Amino acid sequence: MANKVSIIGAGAVGATLAQRVLESGLADVVLVDIAKGVAQGKSLDLLDAAPIIGHERNIIGTDDY
Numbered sequence: 481m482a483n484k485v486s487i488i489g490a491g492a493v494g495a496t497l498a499q500r501v502l503e504s505g506l507a508d509v510v511l512v513d514i515a516k517g518v519a520q521g522k523s524l525d526l527l528d529a530a531p532i533i534g535h536e537r538n539i540i541g542t543d544d545y
Contacts, residue, residue, distance in 0.1 A: 482538075483507035490519040490541065499526055502537045509539040516543050 485501055487494045490513035498509045509526075513519040523541030530536070 484510060486510045486512060488512050490515075490522045495522045495526075498522070498539060502526060502530070502535050502539060503533050505535055505537060508537050511539060511541045512543070512545065513541075514543060519543060 483506065485507040487498050487501075487509060490498075490511050494511065494513070498511050501507055501509055509523075511519040511523050519541030520543075521541065523539045526539050
């Protein structure tokens with residue numbers, strides 16, 4: 481079973497933390513933000529960068545707990 485980390489807030493700090501967790505391979509990430517589309521957009525950006533960085537972790541963005 482894979483580890484999963486939830487990060488509340490997809491602003492600069494939350495998005496950077498999500499990036500660091502993914503790059504280190506520690507866990508899959510759920511990125512949550514109350515602003516519609518923000519967490520989803522940031523998670524798609526991080527997924528697009530995954531092949532360049534070389535990690536195989538997953539990230540999901542949502543505006544709903």
